[in-house]
Amino acid sequence: MDCQTAATQFFSHDDETTEPGRGDEIPVEIGYALLSAGSLGAVVFATIAGSAAVWHLPPMFERFLLVTGAWAAGALAVGHATAGETEKPQINWGF
Template sequence: MTTHGGRRDQAERDAITVEIGYALFSAAFAAAVVFGAVAGPALLFDLQDTLSRVLLRTGLVLAPVLFAARVISVLVRFRQAPRPGDLDRTGRTPQPSQPGRTNPDS
């Protein structure tokens, strides 16, 4: 949140909206890929009933777990990322990394 009364400006709200959309889309894609990789053989091939049930149930357990883990990891990483105007531990705005160049404050 910003320092002016705790309200977010439009750019911050837009960034949050985009990040939530990215988290949901990438999590759905990853969950679908994992479900297809694990349960796909049971759906495509004529396997033994026991093996087919194990693969389907494993896919049905792994897909939502991966979905939740992906959404949480993306949103936590977004929340921890430094924002323009944030202060570092010394109370100054952090300088962008410029390899090979000296710090302008030195």
């Protein structure tokens, strides 16, 4: 075996992470997870605490809606961002 063949075998990887562009997918997936989690949190907060801004409610009830909306939005956003990706089903087309 010559030096060039040995070097080629040493430095070649059959790993999935060495595919071109794979390194760019991970930051995009993280960004998408954070953006979708933030959007989910904003919608949940607006849904629960929005009534406090629309109607004139007693101060104690307004505070309850704001705290409940913030807690629910935060819990759902964190749960959504950290849920991770599940295994995608493989389809056998029979070809």
